[in-house]
Amino acid sequence: MKGPALPALKHATVNEALAAAARTPRGLVFVDTSERETHLPWAQVYGRARRFAAGLRRLGVAPGERVALVLPTSPGFMDAFFGALLAGAVPVPLYPPVRLGRLEEYHRSTARMLEVSAAAVVLTDAKVRLLLGESVAAARPRLGCHTVEEVAREEGDLAERVSPGSLALIQFSSGSTVDPKPVGLRQGQLMAQLAALEAELPPPVDRTPVGVSWLPLYHDMGLIGCLLSAVYYPGGMVLIPPEVFLARPALWLRALSRHRGFVSPAPNFAYGLCLKRVKDADLEGVDLSGWTHALNGAEPVSVETLRLFSERFSRWGFQPGALRPVYGLSEATLAVTFPPAGRGPRALGVDARVLATERRVVDGSREVVSVGRPVPGFEVRVRDELGHVLEERRVGRVFARGPSVMAEYVGHPEATARALDAEGWLDTGDLGFEAEGELFLTGRAKDLVIIRGANHAPQEFEECLEAVEGLRTGCAVALGFTPEGENDEALLLLAEHAPGAEVEGLEERIREAVLAGTGVKAHTVRVVEPGTLPRTSSGKLRRSEALRRYLAEELTAPKKVGTVGLVVEMAKSALAFARSGRDG
Amino acid sequence: MVENELAVLREIRRIVSQELEWEGEVEPTHHLLKDLQLDSMGLTVLAVELENHFRIRLSAEDSVGVNTVGDLMRLVATRAAGEPRAAAGGAP
Incomplete structure (x- = not known):
């Protein structure tokens, strides 16, 4: 499958x-929990960032060095991001700690990501x-670690010349303590993605193009898909902090209507959350008819959620044709199809059993939704x-x-x-x-x-089980699946x-340890x-x-083994444990 | 239990039953994770809603020593009264 040609780039770099x-007179709007709005035109974003860049240089940050950002959705994030x-x-960009969150795990993963990205400085x-x-x-x-206010305190003005080949961003494919992989993206790659996105999302011609996002800015869909896209059009972008959306999902729909x-x-979970938690009374006077691209991505898409969302919100002008299940990954910058x-949405009914056992598609009752065709400049193959290359x-x-x-x-x-071959094909x-x-x-x-759109390495869950008594050490797997009759991926x-071992109460202890x-x-x-x-033959799960x-439904216990077999099994288990320890 | 703590408890009960679909009892002795089974989203919603209602700010640091409904209730009541943070789990 091949997408259309990539349109000419409007600019060579984000800068x-x-x-x-x-x-232009356009810019950002920050919405808080009380729906108060703070406007920050691009002219101000740019001016503040130039001053901030000078501050970073004064601090000793050289071109090409990595600057870690641990900041909420705020004007300060813009200073630090564009300033860098x-x-x-x-x-x-790294994720800031959440309220009432688990600090110990947070410290471990943040320290690990700072190390892996070789950050010269942390801004917060x-x-x-x-x-x-x-x-x-x-x-x-x-x-060391500095606040945004400290760096911006003194006057200054800097806008370094950068080339399309300069490294522009490091984003993590999954934020985690185990093996976080820093995806390095160059200026030219970001621009190519933004050009492809603009071609797929033609801005309206009858009004100023405005996007709305509650997505975290340390996530590719929020940072590149929303913030940088708006810089590229250029257009307006209304930003809601993610935790505010989780507590009050109606604010998302109201911001879409207001702007x-x-x-x-x-x-997908966000559309489901609106179905569950948004009340009719929250939507008085809301008009969603201007929302022409309701993209659904970053986790498996459920046809059922899409159907229910269209049905419920059509009363407020939502167009079913606006729903677009999309596919991408941070290694591709963002969008692939x-x-x-x-x-x-277009769905195919397939037989889930034949799919799992024989890896082929025959008609059945499980609906799988299309994520479309490659975006401009992209090719996709199934191997x-x-x-x-496999037939249809x-x-x-997917490559x-x-x-x-x-x-x-x-x-x-x-x-x-492991991820990229010599011809540039990415194993997704x-x-x-x-x-x-x-x-x-x-x-x-x-x-x-x-x-909920966040990528987790399975080891994060599996290592919680090591202290659970009654389990065989290192012999557990964590997997994502969509349970029968439900619409979101679950653990x-x-x-x-x-x-x-006594099996009684074991399940409960596992649940507690993981939570x-x-x-x-x-x-x-x-x-x-x-x-x-x-x-595997070497004992790895x-x-x-x-x-x-x-x-x-093929997961069955092995045949009973004699003493020798048991010793072999135990040796394998010990080997698996040693390996999982080393890999982690 | 002083009056503002009771107000916080009422609000915690409202949030977990109305916003988080928890159908069981909510008592100060209940553990947020073990008894109410709040995941990271549940804790975030609870924190943001309490912040809105009582016009306070909670942080990740506040998680230290907050294990039960009672711990959270006392923390929020102390904050709402405008006092600096009480010792973890300690009643005002």
Whole structure:
């Protein structure tokens, strides 16, 4: 599958695009919990960023150095993000701590991401800074930790010249303590993605193009898809902090109506959250007819959620044709495929059992939604295990190639070599099939669990189980799946109990340990007999095969083994544990 | 239990039943994770709603020592009364 040609780029770099946006009257609007709004035109964003860039230079930040940002959705984020770019440095947005969150886990993952990205300095606000001490002490960035106010205090003006080949951004494919992979993106790659997005999302001609987003700015869909897209058009962008959306989802729809936003993306769960938590009374006078691109991405898309959302919100002018299930990943900068604008979701009914057991598509009752065809400049192929391109309706691994595919995981040549081949094809790790010229996703070959649009490494959940008594050490897998009759991806845990252990109460203890350790509630916990989970010949657990067997109802206990077999099993288990410790 | 603590408890009960679909009892002795089974989204919604209602600010630092409904109730009541943070879990 091949997308149309990439249109000519309007600008060569983000820095140039921002300078051009600053010559228009458009800009950002920040919405708070009380729906008060703060306007920040691009001209001011640009002016403040130039001053900030000078501050960074004074601090000792050299071009090409990495600047970690730990900031909420705020004007301060804009100062630090665009300031770093104008200083020729590389912003690395990381997630700020959440209220009442688990600090210990937060420190571990933040310190790890600071280290992996080789950040020279950490920028934050006064409140978060008090908390960051531990993470910063562990990672020891060369220039320490500073607040945005400190850096911007003195006068100055800097706008470094950067080239399309300059590194412009590092984003993480999953924020985690285990093996976080820093995706390095160059200026030219960002611009190619923004040009592709603009072609897929033509701004309205009868009014100022305005987007609305509650997505976090440390996530590709919020940062590139919303913020940088608005710089590129240029247009307006209304930003709602993510935690405010979670508490008051109606604010999202009301902002769309108030600003007549034409585009707003969100993961599937957000559409479901609106169905559940937005009350009719919250929507008095709301008009959603201007929302022509309601993008649904970052996690598996449910046809049912889309249908219910259209039905319910059509009363407020929502157009069913506006819903567009999209596909992308941070390694491709963002988008890989988009369905045609205005068409609405297209679904195929497939037999889930045949899909799981034989990897082919026959008619059935499980609806799989199309994520469309490649965006401009992109190509997509579905390949089998040997790398051969598969015919339509055969499930295989999805590969993508295009002008915004990352050059590398920064500082991780082995991981880069696994993800990218010599011809520039990116192994997305996703499973899917092609039908009628469009891509349908069916699962994942890579080890990843997506909960509410956030990517989690399975090890995050699995390591919580090590202290649970009665489990076989290192013999549990965490998987993402969409439970029967539900619409969002959820957490599945398959764990082997220790030989002869009391199974009573074990499931409960597993649930508690995972919730306390990660803040994620497990949907299904299945305690199985020792030796049930599939392993490689060297004893490593095979997660995607475990999921395939679970879904195909093929997960069965091994035949009873004699003493010798048991000793071999125990040795394998010890080996698996040693390995998981080393890999982590 | 002083009156403003009771007001906080009422609001916590309203949030977990109306916004978070929790159908069981909510008592000060209940553990936020173990008993009410609040995940990270549940805790965020609870924190933001309490902030809105009582016009206070909570932070990640506040998670230290806050394990039960009672701990949270006392923390919010102390903040709403405009006092600096009480010792973790301590009644005002």
